[in-house]
Amino acid sequence: MIKAEWFYWLVGGIFLVMAAQMLTDRTNPKRVGTAAFWGLLGLGFIYGTWVAGKSAPAEPLGAAVLAMVCLAGFGFTGRGKGSAATPEQREARAERWGNRLFVPALTIPVVALVCAVGVKKLSLDGEPVLQKGSETILGLGIGAVVALVTGMVMLREKRLSTPVHAGRSMLESMGWAMLLPQLLATLGSIFSVAGVGDQVRRITTAVLPGGSLFLAVVVYCAGMFLFTIVMGNGFAAFPVMTAAVGWPVLVVQEGGNAPAVLAVGMLAGFCGTLVTPMAANYNVVPAALLELKDQYGPIKAQLPTAVALLGCNIVIMYFFAV
């Protein structure tokens, strides 16, 4: 059986190799801090397998995460100049390879698709070939590996260090934003253990004026929206706002249609994800990947859509769900 953990090790390995390259990159004035950050991240990815399997203590990994937070948060990381090809060189190469360049690029989505739809159903000796529940992640991983092999053969590239080096500058430009989504997941679990949800519920019930169904709908949707902006994802906001308003007021008190209320409430949260820099993987990382000068570019492009859709969700919930 192909396991998701194998690909986490591969990602960890990529981080470690890149960290080694970063350490020797003299064009980066902060090369030691940068290498330490990505090196710790790589080790964390591998060690995480045993933490997730509960066979190793989680505290060392927690300490490593806090060390990474300090390294990136206090500005000890930077980026090298890299030795990217000039635009003229790339134009010339594009001329040479032509549309064949799309073959490896499209291999990733095609293999991911085949794995998620076809290979998912295959089993060997009664065991599924792909680990259950991780098929799409495995598809992406397998697709990337197949594409890399295809690309290297096609482009007659012999050294594995070339692709790793080429991918590194993208990673360096993302910097701290890479770690934020995983850190936010942690914050969400700490919030729920510490009982933040109960407190928010008490406050909302205290300030919510009784009797107005429309206001309750607005509070639930806008609460999901705002709390998602603060927390960076709707998953952390959902239990809090649902326990506060969604379930007790809209479903129990007003007799709303539970699946409709909850599904639309979650989507109101997603509108918040569109406009928060805390959702780094969707908003900040792409800005770095696309080398935008304005790191809020994607958020600005999404803001009018997010506001309009929040309105749509409120209308849908008010007229059809409660």
Place this chain on the structure above:
Amino acid sequence: MIVLLGVLVVVLGFATRRNPLLVVGAAGIVTGLLGGLSPQRVLAAFGTGFASSRSVTIFVITLPVIGLLEHHGLQEQARRLITRFAGLTAGRFLALYLLLRQIAAAVGLNNVFGHAQTVRPLAAPMAEGAAERRHGPLGEKAREKVRSFAASADNVGLFFGEDVFLAVGSILLITGFVNTTYHTHLEPLQLALWAIPTALCALAVHGWRLLRLDRQLLGAAPGPGRTAELGETVK
């Protein structure tokens, strides 16, 4: 009441534009300690949280091959290819991308598209190529706008497509939370059906905004020629 200080830390950090990593790290420590966790348990929470959320970062696996192909001119070729389709403007191309992204997500294929695997190497350069064919060389503002809208098409398509699929994280989170907390039984299918109206609204609203992008670009002054290429180090 005092545990809400953690939320306050996030809001204040946000408002004063501190580094988000420090803000979130500090908020986690403050909330954990105020909520009665021992320092050791706070540390363990950071460890387990990191370990169980590694799938968010799995896209890194595609960076080496994308980097290799870009080194050999993938983005340039994507630009050249798109200019052969006369009727395809930047806005129409991105609206089409939005539709495909949404359909793929609605049938559970979240990772088939993405910022690292499709937006940077293919969608963004293609949208730029289409815009340049129509409006001539793009100025920096226009270029940033096209790239930002390429990223937005991916996000909107994903967010408002994936909930139509049954086995996606957010649907399972809803059923998991509600079924255990309120001892009821909700079926993922009912939730997924109720995601469809918003999905259609998202397609209409953002699709319309993408189509309008062409007109906005028409108003923008043409640039001094090709400035920074995607993939170059911009300082």
